[in-house]
Amino acid sequence: MTTPAVIPEISVPPSPYQVPQAFSLVIFGASGDLTRRKLFPALYALAHDNLLPERFAVIGFARREKSHEAFREEIRVAVDEFSRFRPVQPEVWERLARGIYYVSAAFEDPAGYAALGKQLAEVEARYGTCGNRMYYLATPPTSYTTVVGQLGAAGLVSAPWPELSGTDWPCWSRVIIEKPFGHDLATAVALNAEIHKTFHETQVYRIDHYLGKETVQNILTFRFGNSIFEPLWNRRYVDHVQLLVAEHIGVEGRGGYYDAAGALRDMVQNHMLQLLSLVAMEPPATFDAEAVRDEKVKVLRAIRPPAAARVGEVTVRGQYVRGALRGARVPAYADEPRVAEDTTTETFAAIRLEVDNWRWAGVPFYLRTGKALPKQVTEVTIQYRRPPLRLFEHAPHPGHRLGDEVEPNRLTLRIQPDEGISLRVGLKPPGPRISLVPAHLGFVYRDTFGVDPAEAYERLLLDCMLGDSTLFIRRDEVETAWGLVNPILQAWQEAGREGLAYYPAGSWGPTEADRFIQGDGRAWVNP
Numbered sequence: 001m002t003t004p005a006v007i008p009e010i011s012v013p014p015s016p017y018q019v020p021q022a023f024s025l026v027i028f029g030a031s032g033d034l035t036r037r038k039l040f041p042a043l044y045a046l047a048h049d050n051l052l053p054e055r056f057a058v059i060g061f062a063r064r065e066k067s068h069e070a071f072r073e074e075i076r077v078a079v080d081e082f083s084r085f086r087p088v089q090p091e092v093w094e095r096l097a098r099g100i101y102y103v104s105a106a107f108e109d110p111a112g113y114a115a116l117g118k119q120l121a122e123v124e125a126r127y128g129t130c131g132n133r134m135y136y137l138a139t140p141p142t143s144y145t146t147v148v149g150q151l152g153a154a155g156l157v158s159a160p161w162p163e164l165s166g167t168d169w170p171c172w173s174r175v176i177i178e179k180p181f182g183h184d185l186a187t188a189v190a191l192n193a194e195i196h197k198t199f200h201e202t203q204v205y206r207i208d209h210y211l212g213k214e215t216v217q218n219i220l221t222f223r224f225g226n227s228i229f230e231p232l233w234n235r236r237y238v239d240h241v242q243l244l245v246a247e248h249i250g251v252e253g254r255g256g257y258y259d260a261a262g263a264l265r266d267m268v269q270n271h272m273l274q275l276l277s278l279v280a281m282e283p284p285a286t287f288d289a290e291a292v293r294d295e296k297v298k299v300l301r302a303i304r305p306p307a308a309a310r311v312g313e314v315t316v317r318g319q320y321v322r323g324a325l326r327g328a329r330v331p332a333y334a335d336e337p338r339v340a341e342d343t344t345t346e347t348f349a350a351i352r353l354e355v356d357n358w359r360w361a362g363v364p365f366y367l368r369t370g371k372a373l374p375k376q377v378t379e380v381t382i383q384y385r386r387p388p389l390r391l392f393e394h395a396p397h398p399g400h401r402l403g404d405e406v407e408p409n410r411l412t413l414r415i416q417p418d419e420g421i422s423l424r425v426g427l428k429p430p431g432p433r434i435s436l437v438p439a440h441l442g443f444v445y446r447d448t449f450g451v452d453p454a455e456a457y458e459r460l461l462l463d464c465m466l467g468d469s470t471l472f473i474r475r476d477e478v479e480t481a482w483g484l485v486n487p488i489l490q491a492w493q494e495a496g497r498e499g500l501a502y503y504p505a506g507s508w509g510p511t512e513a514d515r516f517i518q519g520d521g522r523a524w525v526n527p
């Protein structure tokens with residue numbers, strides 16, 4: 001397809017890790033927020049860590065006209081502002097910047113793809129990127145099918161077989177697609193069908209940035225790289241599991257997007273069901289992409305979607321009203337800009353799901369997410385059953401109430417912030433009596449490794465460059481997850497305002513949510 005030609009004059013220092021083959025990256029939506037805040041800072045970090053190949057180029061594609069030079073300058077400013085490696089090192093920036101180009105056109109315009117083809121041919125000849133192409137759709141979701149269809153029509157996508165047969169074929173094409181992947185089950189199925197007209201499933205990388213987080217991957221290493229926890233990871237020992245994604249921010253100017261989405265689409269369908277499947281999956285036979293994703297999708301298939309009549313029993317939805325957070329007043333969600341005055345969109349959701357398989361039957365999984373909550377935190381809590389006998393007195397400690405039972409063991413996987421893992425156990429406090437107080441055994445990522453975890457986009461971009469789709473969502477996962485939330489979406493939409501509970505901004509959600517879990521004899525774990 002191309003002739004490797006001019007070898008770049010700056011060589012990349014050796015890396016102890018696998019470095020991708022030469023390739024070109026095309027970013028659609030190259031002037032957008034995601035590109036500025038996440039994608040280029042991640043590319044810079046990969047260049048900083050010598051993880052980019054020597055022969056590499058990036059072409060930005062967006063509507064506004066600008067020169068290659070102006071685009072490079074814009075990106076330099078973004079990297080300066082958002083990179084985790086600051087100040088930016090001139091020699092690393094130079095290595096990245098010399099391969100950055102820009103094509104301006106509307107996504108709908110075939111002439112833009114002809115110009116892109118020309119630019120690709122030019123950089124492929126110049127940098128010897130061998131016709132390997134990675135397309136990143138950082139575009140509004142309404143443009144996904146347009147861009148993919150136009151790429152196919154312009155002949156810019158190679159056949160999928162290189163992915164299937166290893167590296168014997170001369171070049172590969174891959175596409176990364178951002179969330180939201182569909183608006184409901186029907187639109188997700190239709191979107192997949194459209195994408196598959198141009199790309200084979202092995203070429204499609206659906207991104208969920210949660211899976212790029214170090215501590216999310218740590219769920220797998222913790223579970224399957226240690227022998228002491230896995231035997232306790234089942235219905236015999238676990239009482240229930242809680243997954244919490246709490247945001248202290250409100251909608252922050254994204255009212256237009258959020259009002260059409262809501263918490264269920266924004267958090268539960270993707271990030272939370274992904275977390276759940278990692279926590280609940282069986283050990284895969286190998287750690288390759290298909291084996292891991294086979295096990296994840298089995299978990300989703302083992303969850304029965306609630307019948308329409310039961311949605312009210314297994315869910316609580318809420319919306320925040322005026323309140324205060326960290327001393328600042330927060331307006332009601334309905335008063336946010338670009339939110340409909342009579343909005344019934346949920347900003348809080350609590351859901352009880354059951355994974356009907358041999359490992360988990362009878363163990364509830366509580367998913368809870370909300371905006372304008374007191375803290376910004378994502379964590380998974382595995383609560384164990386209480387000891388069968390009460391041999392020891394329960395010593396007074398902060399938060400203890402007279403008559404409290406022995407506190408059950410709890411394993412907390414903190415995804416963000418202060419990434420780490422902690423295990424709550426009962427221990428004897430100093431003194432002459434044998435009694436119990438809760439104490440924590442813990443691992444804090446930063447203390448142990450002395451660095452902050454890498455940004456999720458760094459890992460995910462690198463994996464796609466290497467052709468490893470383990471941490472990307474497969475078609476059947478997306479559709480099964482939509483199948484689970486679809487009945488809830490429909491029931492909530494039909495109920496309108498009925499059943500919508502309100503909570504003041506700055507609280508942990510509506511009191512209905514507390515009653516919901518208390519009805520099961522349990523309580524929320526608030527960090």
Ligand SMILES: NC(=O)c1ccc[n+]([C@@H]2O[C@H](COP(=O)([O-])OP(=O)(O)OC[C@H]3O[C@@H](n4cnc5c(N)ncnc54)[C@H](OP(=O)(O)O)[C@@H]3O)[C@@H](O)[C@H]2O)c1
Binds near residue numbers: 028
């Ligand atoms: N921002 C985030 O942190 C974030 C996080 C997760 C997922 N996402 C997803 O990532 C995608 C991009 O989000 P974003 O926040 O970066 O969006 P954005 O800031 O609105 O950027 C959209 C980009 O698309 C371009 N564009 C839009 N319509 C076009 C058209 N018809 N022809 C040519 N170019 C067009 C814009 O170019 P011009 O400026 O030249 O018009 C701009 O570069 C979305 O699917 C979003 O859901 C974003």
